[in-house]
Amino acid sequence: MSSPKASLPIHTTTTSKPSTRRVSLELDPYASPAEYYGKSHGPRKVAKSRTYSAGNAPRRFLINVEQTLRDLLAREDTDHNIQITIEDSGPKTIPLGTAASGGYRRFDVRGTYMLSNLLQELTLAKKYGRKQIVLDEARLNENPVNRMARLIKDQFWPNLTRRIDGSNIFQVAKDPKDWTKDPRPRIYVPRGAPEQYEYYKRVAAEQPDMRLDVQWLAEDPGNDEYVRDLNAAPGLLAIEMERIEDTPDGKPNFRGLPFVVPGGRFNELYGWDSYMETLGLLVNGREDLCEAMVRHFCFCIRHYGKILNANRSYYLCRSQPPFLTDMALRVYDHIKHKPDSLEFLRRAMLAAIKDYYSTWMSHPRYDPVSGLSRYVPGGLGVPPETEATHFVHILTPYAKKHNMTFNQFVDAYNYGHVFEPDLDQYFLHDRSVRESGHDTSYRLEKVSAHLATVDLNSLLYKIECDIGRTIRAFFGDSLTIPPEWHVKGHSTIETSSNWDRRATKRRKIMEKLMWDEDKGMFFDYNTVKKEQTGYESATTFWAMWAGAATPKQANMMVQKALPKLEVHGGLVSGSEESRGPVGINRPNRQWDYPFGWAPQQILAWTGLIRYGFEEEAQRLAYRWIYMCTKAFVDFNGVVVEKYDVTRQIDPHKVTAEYGNQGSDFKGVATEGFGWVNASYVYGLQIVNAHMKRALGAVTTWDTFKKMTEAADAEEAADVLKKANEHDKSAGKVHVAEHVRHTALTHSHEDQTAHKAMHGSEERKEHHGPGEAKAAHL
Ligand SMILES: OC[C@H]1O[C@H](O[C@H]2O[C@H](CO)[C@@H](O)[C@H](O)[C@H]2O)[C@H](O)[C@@H](O)[C@@H]1O
Numbered sequence: 001m002s003s004p005k006a007s008l009p010i011h012t013t014t015t016s017k018p019s020t021r022r023v024s025l026e027l028d029p030y031a032s033p034a035e036y037y038g039k040s041h042g043p044r045k046v047a048k049s050r051t052y053s054a055g056n057a058p059r060r061f062l063i064n065v066e067q068t069l070r071d072l073l074a075r076e077d078t079d080h081n082i083q084i085t086i087e088d089s090g091p092k093t094i095p096l097g098t099a100a101s102g103g104y105r106r107f108d109v110r111g112t113y114m115l116s117n118l119l120q121e122l123t124l125a126k127k128y129g130r131k132q133i134v135l136d137e138a139r140l141n142e143n144p145v146n147r148m149a150r151l152i153k154d155q156f157w158p159n160l161t162r163r164i165d166g167s168n169i170f171q172v173a174k175d176p177k178d179w180t181k182d183p184r185p186r187i188y189v190p191r192g193a194p195e196q197y198e199y200y201k202r203v204a205a206e207q208p209d210m211r212l213d214v215q216w217l218a219e220d221p222g223n224d225e226y227v228r229d230l231n232a233a234p235g236l237l238a239i240e241m242e243r244i245e246d247t248p249d250g251k252p253n254f255r256g257l258p259f260v261v262p263g264g265r266f267n268e269l270y271g272w273d274s275y276m277e278t279l280g281l282l283v284n285g286r287e288d289l290c291e292a293m294v295r296h297f298c299f300c301i302r303h304y305g306k307i308l309n310a311n312r313s314y315y316l317c318r319s320q321p322p323f324l325t326d327m328a329l330r331v332y333d334h335i336k337h338k339p340d341s342l343e344f345l346r347r348a349m350l351a352a353i354k355d356y357y358s359t360w361m362s363h364p365r366y367d368p369v370s371g372l373s374r375y376v377p378g379g380l381g382v383p384p385e386t387e388a389t390h391f392v393h394i395l396t397p398y399a400k401k402h403n404m405t406f407n408q409f410v411d412a413y414n415y416g417h418v419f420e421p422d423l424d425q426y427f428l429h430d431r432s433v434r435e436s437g438h439d440t441s442y443r444l445e446k447v448s449a450h451l452a453t454v455d456l457n458s459l460l461y462k463i464e465c466d467i468g469r470t471i472r473a474f475f476g477d478s479l480t481i482p483p484e485w486h487v488k489g490h491s492t493i494e495t496s497s498n499w500d501r502r503a504t505k506r507r508k509i510m511e512k513l514m515w516d517e518d519k520g521m522f523f524d525y526n527t528v529k530k531e532q533t534g535y536e537s538a539t540t541f542w543a544m545w546a547g548a549a550t551p552k553q554a555n556m557m558v559q560k561a562l563p564k565l566e567v568h569g570g571l572v573s574g575s576e577e578s579r580g581p582v583g584i585n586r587p588n589r590q591w592d593y594p595f596g597w598a599p600q601q602i603l604a605w606t607g608l609i610r611y612g613f614e615e616e617a618q619r620l621a622y623r624w625i626y627m628c629t630k631a632f633v634d635f636n637g638v639v640v641e642k643y644d645v646t647r648q649i650d651p652h653k654v655t656a657e658y659g660n661q662g663s664d665f666k667g668v669a670t671e672g673f674g675w676v677n678a679s680y681v682y683g684l685q686i687v688n689a690h691m692k693r694a695l696g697a698v699t700t701w702d703t704f705k706k707m708t709e710a711a712d713a714e715e716a717a718d719v720l721k722k723a724n725e726h727d728k729s730a731g732k733v734h735v736a737e738h739v740r741h742t743a744l745t746h747s748h749e750d751q752t753a754h755k756a757m758h759g760s761e762e763r764k765e766h767h768g769p770g771e772a773k774a775a776h777l
């Protein structure tokens with residue numbers, strides 16, 4: 001191991017009284033990598049000044065980046081995956097030279113967490129071109145909750161941010177899902193955006209090497225055959241841009257509005273991922289990105305008729321769970337001081353109204369018999385974006401039957417040269433599963449297009465409430481619909497009463513057709529069989545998120561549904577019983593037991609708080625944050641798309657279907673995963689300070705609970721002792737009983753019991769403030 005001798009002009013320190021105090025003008029040890037490695041090691045920018053007592057200065061290491069990286073990996077990465085995890089069996093310690101001694105004196109960095117942080121920091125330093133660095137020890141032993149939250153804010157969000165314009169179309173138009181022989185950057189522009197067409201044509205002409213293919217989109221881009229035919233030449237769909245200064249030769253110039261993608265491999269704007277990300281971005285003060293994403297959605301509704309699954313040509317017929325009104329209202333709340341904020345809200349509501357009528361309340365999604373809606377996107381044939389092997393087991397028997405190769409059969413089927421009505425049904429439901437965002441799950445498989453799901457109808461209830469409330473509160477109870485947003489057959493002036501009526505009607509239907517009083521759960525309703533499915537799913541809590549449950553129903557869900565779905569790492573997608581047995585012939589589906597997803601956690605926490613169940617929301621948030629933190633600490637800072645919430649040691653290891661996005665990195669995770677990033681910073685707003693401290697020490701929920709109860713009991717015993725002493729002197733007898741009761745109701749079980757006993761009255765009391773807190777969240 002070399003000991004670098006070079007002394008670097010890193011930390012400029014001025015001292016007024018050298019023997020006792022040292023005022024340090026230095027860089028924040030927790031600065032972003034760009035600042036810490038990009039600027040700090042060149043001419044130093046002075047950040048905060050801090051005061052230390054003599055001999056108490058924080059430790060720093062003087063490090064030769066390349067050499068230390070090599071040594072570290074050789075010693076500690078024993079399974080050679082360029083990550084240092086609890087699965088490596090190295091000595092778990094490496095000596096580093098301290099900066100104060102010019103690298104001469106050594107200090108051991110120990111344990112998986114610090115060593116993996118060292119690997120992450122060195123990987124970043126190398127990326128910024130650093131040969132030698134002075135590294136704060138504080139960056140290695142940082143409280144893991146603070147570290148993960150800091151990385152999300154400073155690194156993951158920026159690394160997940162994209163925009164689409166001439167400056168980057170070559171990179172972002174690339175699609176890892178492109179199945180064609182000649183993948184090339186291609187963009188489709190809707191007829192209503194001629195300025196974008198001109199712009200991209202000019203970009204293509206100016207940079208011919210890029211081979212950018214700019215195409216007009218058809219007038220009616222939702223046509224099934226048309227979208228199928230586009231699969232021969234898949235491409236990006238244009239989204240919102242802003243006009244910037246003209247080019248030097250006077251041509252109109254544009255820049256793409258930014259957006260946040262779900263994970264590192266994506267380059268397109270997704271529907272419900274963007275909503276979930278918004279919740280975290282708002283916590284991190286990035287309302288600029290959220291505002292831009294709302295504007296993208298308005299563009300999509302106006303030009304493509306819906307919020308798209310994502311802005312790729314093969315998603316033109318398909319939407320995703322709709323969250324636009326809630327998203328816009330939350331963003332508005334953060335930007336309302338801006339002069340054009342009301343116009344932003346107006347436009348978002350106009351778009352949401354159009355989407356509501358033309359997507360969710362039209363044939364085939366709307367079921368006029370039940371009055372509920374279903375996920376029923378258009379489309380023909382085999383979804384081309386899925387993994388090549390995904391439908392092999394379904395299609396192979398048909399290929400054999402027709403005496404064709406697999407690819408010949410897919411082609412013949414897609415273009416209607418062979419007719420297989422059973423396959424048509426299969427893919428109708430499969431497309432529906434994908435529109436639901438829950439792709440895939442045995443809850444929905446082979447039946448999805450017939451289901452009025454709890455999730456979708458809760459969302460539509462919330463949209464109806466939001467639109468009514470917004471028209472009343474912001475637009476004088478009369479919102480004029482301009483021609484470009486008008487949907488044929490609907491009024492040109494919207495008032496709140498219609499929306500209130502729609503919401504009331506939907507709530508009543510949901511209660512009648514979806515609610516099971518005995519089970520204490522909402523269930524999906526099969527509109528063909530005219531019965532509930534009985535599949536126990538975490539989506540039951542969406543009814544609480546939306547405010548569609550009565551206080552009594554919410555109370556029953558907490559008593560009956562929650563115990564079925566609460567596990568080690570928070571909420572599981574569905575119960576094991578409902579999923580049924582799995583094995584070689586019936587593989588795990590990623591949206592079923594034992595997997596847990598950030599959106600399910602987030603919506604349940606918010607719903608619980610809305611109905612006054614703060615304690616349950618905190619417990620679930622604690623469990624989820626604990627699980628994410630534990631994986632982050634033990635597995636080299638990993639943050640993934642989904643978790644096996646029943647797995648205590650390595651919950652990020654999920655082999656179902658597409659594997660797990662976010663786990664395959666070298667040295668350092670750079671993006672995390674959008675909605676998990678969001679759930680983490682959003683969840684940290686829900687847990688209290690005491691919990692946050694325990695999470696920083698990676699304390700399981702069970703241990704935390706025991707500690708809290710023990711502390712409560714100790715406190716109670718203390719109060720009891722004092723009370724008894726007081727009683728003796730005052731001659732009273734019944735104080736002790738009162739104190740015992742107080743101590744007991746501090747414990748979780750008794751509070752739950754207390755709630756069960758006094759449920760309905762308490763819910764009424766809590767509904768108001770709970771709702772306010774949920775709105776704030
Ligand atoms: O390519 C397979 C599927 O990939 C997407 O689904 C999954 O990722 C999305 C982005 O995070 C997420 O919105 C969805 O809920 C996930 O299941 C895509 O959305 C699907 O349409 C596609 O078939």
Ligand SMILES: [Ca+2]
Nearest residue numbers: 077079081083
């Ligand atoms: Ca390793």
